[in-house]
Amino acid sequence: MDDATQPKLSRIQQRNRTRITDAALEIFSQHGFRGATLDQIAGEAGLSKPNLLYYFDSKEAIHVDVLNRLMETWLAPLEAIDPQGEPREELLRYIRRKLEMAFEFPRESRLFANEIVQGAPRMGPHLETGLKPLFEEKAALIQSWIDAGRLPPLDPRHLILSIWATTQHYADFEAQTRVLLEGSDVQQSAWAHLEALYARMLSC
Amino acid sequence: MDDATQPKLSRIQQRNRTRITDAALEIFSQHGFRGATLDQIAGEAGLSKPNLLYYFDSKEAIHVDVLNRLMETWLAPLEAIDPQGEPREELLRYIRRKLEMAFEFPRESRLFANEIVQGAPRMGPHLETGLKPLFEEKAALIQSWIDAGRLPPLDPRHLILSIWATTQHYADFEAQTRVLLEGSDVQQSAWAHLEALYARMLSC
DNA sequence: TCGTGCCTTGACCAAATGGTAAAAAATGCG
DNA sequence: CGCATTTTTTACCATTTGGTCAAGGCACGA
Numbered sequence: 343m344d345d346a347t348q349p350k351l352s353r354i355q356q357r358n359r360t361r362i363t364d365a366a367l368e369i370f371s372q373h374g375f376r377g378a379t380l381d382q383i384a385g386e387a388g389l390s391k392p393n394l395l396y397y398f399d400s401k402e403a404i405h406v407d408v409l410n411r412l413m414e415t416w417l418a419p420l421e422a423i424d425p426q427g428e429p430r431e432e433l434l435r436y437i438r439r440k441l442e443m444a445f446e447f448p449r450e451s452r453l454f455a456n457e458i459v460q461g462a463p464r465m466g467p468h469l470e471t472g473l474k475p476l477f478e479e480k481a482a483l484i485q486s487w488i489d490a491g492r493l494p495p496l497d498p499r500h501l502i503l504s505i506w507a508t509t510q511h512y513a514d515f516e517a518q519t520r521v522l523l524e525g526s527d528v529q530q531s532a533w534a535h536l537e538a539l540y541a542r543m544l545s546c
Numbered sequence: 547m548d549d550a551t552q553p554k555l556s557r558i559q560q561r562n563r564t565r566i567t568d569a570a571l572e573i574f575s576q577h578g579f580r581g582a583t584l585d586q587i588a589g590e591a592g593l594s595k596p597n598l599l600y601y602f603d604s605k606e607a608i609h610v611d612v613l614n615r616l617m618e619t620w621l622a623p624l625e626a627i628d629p630q631g632e633p634r635e636e637l638l639r640y641i642r643r644k645l646e647m648a649f650e651f652p653r654e655s656r657l658f659a660n661e662i663v664q665g666a667p668r669m670g671p672h673l674e675t676g677l678k679p680l681f682e683e684k685a686a687l688i689q690s691w692i693d694a695g696r697l698p699p700l701d702p703r704h705l706i707l708s709i710w711a712t713t714q715h716y717a718d719f720e721a722q723t724r725v726l727l728e729g730s731d732v733q734q735s736a737w738a739h740l741e742a743l744y745a746r747m748l749s750c
Numbered sequence: 751t752c753g754t755g756c757c758t759t760g761a762c763c764a765a766a767t768g769g770t771a772a773a774a775a776a777t778g779c780g
Numbered sequence: 781c782g783c784a785t786t787t788t789t790t791a792c793c794a795t796t797t798g799g800t801c802a803a804g805g806c807a808c809g810a
Binding site: 372373374375376377452455456458459460461462466469470473474477496497499500501503504506507508510511514515517518519521522523531532534535536538539542543546 | 576577578579580581656659660662663664665666670673674677678681700701703704705707708710711712714715716718719721722723725726727735736738739740742743746747750
């Protein structure tokens with residue numbers, strides 16, 4: 343997009359930028375933006391604090407970079423819903439993939455949750471430009487399936503929100519579910535539950 | 547419990563403690579624990595910072611107090627599920643009440659979410675002693691309804707988690723839903739959606 | 751009214767924290 | 781190798797912030 347300048351990152355730059363964003367994901371997702379310190383991130387990355395600021399202009403720049411990188415992978419499953427596919431099958435696959443990602447990338451989920459819970463102070467615009475168009479596109483797709491009689495009538499937008507809520511909950515509220523569901527195979531039972539919940543919703 | 551000393555708060559003490567916890571709820575729910583400052587809370591409360599620390603030992607003490615006060619109101623609807631009632635009716639009433647609370651007390655919801663997302667560093671024990679017993683009690687109640695054939699087979703614990711996730715989502719992720727659902731009456735359409743979702747789940 | 755004890759505040763402190771500057775050390779290329 | 785460029789570090793700074801303290805203000809019972 344604005345890569346017009348072709349930054350041409352050196353091997354060292356690429357390696358260290360990755361180290362920093364990896365460390366930042368770990369620290370930011372645990373403590374939130376204000377709760378995380380550059381020293382913590384530097385320690386996690388195995389670099390010195392001034393060295394971080396050689397690669398990024400500021401703490402906020404790191405945070406924004408991590409968030410942006412995040413959104414791509416985070417929205418990939420939604421993008422993958424195929425207009426040509428069988429509606430129920432597409433949606434159930436989406437739900438399963440979203441649940442898998444909650445267990446596979448809990449830090450990403452929590453970082454995003456942290457940002458949104460606090461009012462998206464550093465992501466507001468990105469929600470409008472990056473998230474909303476895709477959301478509207480897929481909601482319209484589901485609506486078209488309903489109109490064609492291939493799904494029962496329901497509100498596509500609230501359906502998507504419910505899917506997000508129920509799947510990401512296992513990552514975002516893990517501290518709670520770990521206490522409440524201790525001992526059981528959470529991912530397994532969660533999928534059984536969600537499959538039942540949404541399969542019924544999409545069939546009746 | 548440990549009120550054995552009967553602190554006997556004076557009128558002024560009662561008034562100012564309330565002011566402080568009200569202000570703290572506002573500030574903590576917006577910025578999280580680390581993101582909030584005593585100066586902000588003091589400003590919101592209309593008191594000086596040293597005066598806050600006359601009433602509470604530390605910033606953390608304020609936070610803990612607000613969280614504890616919170617949990618009572620937060621769990622009231624769950625406690626109100628009546629073992630004598632009609633299962634479907636009881637659960638749908640619970641869901642509706644929980645949704646109402648998400649819109650009525652979004653700050654409480656977000657404060658709790660903030661704490662859990664970051665690993666419940668100041669609430670860990672309370673989850674075990676305060677939350678889990680009630681959770682287990684109500685899960686067992688729902689299981690007994692299933693065993694009696696009054697509800698279709700489902701996992702009571704994941705059901706409760708789903709209800710929490712879908713209702714609290716409208717408070718915790720309000721910054722997101724405000725963008726994605728702008729213009730519509732969110733509470734109204736959310737209830738229509740959730741009623742459909744769970745009514746089907748509890749009937750089929 | 752007076753004085754005792756509760757309440758409030760201004761001034762201050764030490765630690766933490768985001769960020770800077772300039773020198774030192776690598777790195778890589780001819 | 782020689783040298784310019786990139787990378788890293790050491791030392792440091794200004795601000796923020798949780799918390800303290802001693803003195804002053806205020807309420808209220810005797």
